[in-house]
Amino acid sequence: MDSDIHMPGPVCLIENTKGQLTAKQEALELLSAIKQPVVVVAIVGFYRTGKSYLMNKLAGKNKGFSLGSTVQSHTKGIWMWCVPHPRKSDHTLVLLDTEGLGDVEKGDNQNDCWIFALAVLLSSTFVYNSMGAINQQVLDQLHYVTELTDRIRTRSSPDQNELEDSDEFVSFFPDFVWTLRDFSLELKVNEELISADEYLENSLKLIHGTGQRDKEQRLNLPRICIRKFFPKKKCFVFERPAHGRKLGQLESLQDQDLDSDFIEQVAEFCSYVFSCSKVKTISxxxxxxxPRLKSLVATYVNTICSGDQPCMENAVLALSRTENAAAVQKAIAHYDRQMSQMLKLPTETLQELLDLHRTIEKEATKIFMEKSFKDVDQEFLTKLGAELEKKQGDFCKKNLQASSDCCSTLIRDIFGPLENDVKMGVYSKPGGYCTFNQKIQELKKKYYQAPRKGIQAEKTLQKYLQSKEDMIDAILRTDQALTQREIQIEVERVKAEAAKNTAKIMEDMQQKNDQLLQQKEKSYWERMQQLTEKVQKEQAQIREEQQRATEHKLQEQARQLRENFQQENKKLQDEIKILYEREASRRCVVS
Known part of the structure; x- marks a missing residue:
């Protein structure tokens, strides 16, 4: 589905049956096939407010999400439609249409709250759709946003309080778009034209001066939450699309049958979503x-069904464990593939094998670093290191065996004729030992000159010669041309040479062990260097997220201070005006 996403229509992503939410397997499988980054647009609002119509337009269709033409809520649960992104190549646009809030047939406000929370958690652009102007009644209906602190946690820390938790929402929450349907008012303030965005900002100004603190807090809570939680806000107003019974036939109506201003407003809305909606991201x-969106859906729904609060940190960690395990397998697969293609056994030296291992290990670790994230305590990097170290050990064993097999075959070919001559008694005569010894030296030279014997060459040869000591000793002792003293000297020489060869073999083994330890240490520090670079990059990203959240918080505080100042200033001006009026009245009385 990377290059050709074909969904002829929406499918149910999260089913809502009698208040029980269930992630649908068919939809999850569709998501698992989309390897491209996803831009997720979710729409929420009260039923029969035209949400599905806007989503169909974003999909480039007139039909798809069920519109319904009665007073009943049509959409149940959350429905999904994945389409190629019209403006961003190699991206997928995921549209989520939610069931209408406030459905009288459902009678379960808690269920609405979870649908609202899921739409926020899963989207990168969150569209809230309502009818008419923004007034206190409409804001009161948006109580779902005020309950998000009771529904969502950013971190799993048990001592994290709600206030601190909600302060972090801005780092993870989607952009907020408010669509106002059947809007008939003029966008004017103090007789001056304003934009829809300015209208939204004015509507979200805090209320002061009622004289009732509790009432002010209640009235302002939805305003505060929207301003505080959502990093970016946008507003669109739509005139009534048609009149009379035509409204129930929107799916079948052509553009010429609809109000031209409405058509233009819908086009402007779609253009904004296509151009400005970001790819869904996580911490x-x-x-x-x-696949990542699939994991988030499954994790959040399962958490809700278990009676717990969805936690963004836990969802990301659950996702990271799955992906980090897959990253380990991809890294190991790369290592196995490259080693099988490039390694020719036996290698001439151990260092040749270690150098190749180190090069491919570095590539494999890089693949892991690119594919992994949130590897707590480097659990999966440690697993990868241990697995690669084991594989290096396995290749070293294979290399030893390949060298031993090669050398054994070579020895049979080179020394086989000599053994046959010994059996035939060729060297059982005066001077035979000297001739035999000369032959041994010639054959050893031939053996040493043979290429690609590997690191077991000396050990295998010495092992072979040791196995023939009785045969060599018999030839030495039967050589009638040698005196007893010469035989004794030769025996001592052979023992000394054997001891020297044994010492050399032990030295080679120690050298190989040292090489392996050095390789292990180099591999460790290279992994640590790659990890340091990755951590620095992640920390920079986290600092950037925190800075954006802090800037948003400071901007909101500054805005609130300005509003408070303006309110106090107005209050002061009103008091001055009253004083002037009293003074004017007093003068009139005196005169």
Whole structure:
């Protein structure tokens, strides 16, 4: 589905049956096939407010998400439609249409709250759809946003309080778009034209001066939450699309049958969503693709069904464990593939094998670093290191065996004729030992000159010669041309040579062990260097997220201070005006 996403229509992503939410397997499998980054647009609002119509337009269709033409809520649960992104190549647009809030047939406000929370958690652009102007009644209906602190946690820390938790929402929450349907008012303030965005900002100004603190807090809570939680806000107003019974036939109506201003407003809305909606990301700036979105859906729904609060940190960690395990396997697969293609056994030296291992290990670790994230305590990097170290050990064993097999075959070919001559008694005569010894030296030279014997060459040869000591000793002792003293000297020489060869073999073994330890240490520090670079990059991303959240918080505080100042200033001006009026009245009385 990377290059050709074909979904002829929406499918149910999260089913809502009698208040029980269930992630649908068919939809999850569709998501798992989308390897591209996803831009997720979710729409929420009260039923029969035209949400599905806007989503169909974003999909480039007139039909798809069920519109319904009665007073009943049509969409149940959350439905999904994945289409190629019209503006961003190699991206997928995931549209989520939610069931209408406030459905009288459902009678379960808690269920609405979870649908609202899931739409926020899963989207990169969150569209809230309502009818008419923004007034206190509409804001009161948006109580779902005020309950998010009771529904969502950013971190799993048990001592994290709600206030601190909600302060971090801005780092993870989607952009907020408010669509106002059947809007008939003029966008004017103090007789001056304003934009829809300015209208939204004015509507979200805090209320002061009622004289009732509790009432002010209640009225301002939805305003505060929207301003505080969502990093970016946008507003669109739509005139009534048609009149009379035509409204129930929007799916079948052509553009010429609809109000021209409405058509233009819908086009402007779609253009904004296509151009400005970001790729869904999770903590650390990690882009979300289909499989990652699938994991988030499953984790959040399962958590809700278990009676717990969805926690963004836990969802990311659950996702990271799955992906980090897959990253380990991809890294190991690369290592196995490259080693099988490039390694020719036996290697001439151990260092040749270690150098190749180190090069491919570095590539494999790089693949892991690129594919992994949130590897707590480097659990999966440690697993990868241990697995690669084991594989290096396995290749070293294979290399030893290949060298031993090669050398044994070579020895049979070179020394086989000599053994036959010994059996035939060729060297059982005066001067035979000297001739035999000369032959041994010639054959050893031939053996040493043979290429690609590997690191077991000396050990295998010495092992062979040791196995023939009785045969060599018999030839030595039967040589009638040698005196007893010469035989004794030769025996001592042979023992000394054997001891020297044994010492050399032990030295080679120690050298190989030292090489392996050095390789292990180099591999460790190279992994640590790659890890340091990755951690620095992740920390920079986290600092950037925190800075954005802090800037948003400071901007909101500054805005609130300005509003408070303006309110106090107005109050002061009103008091001055009253004083002037009293003074004017007093003068009139005196005169």
């Amino acid at each position: 650390g700036g990690i882009s979300v693709n289909g």
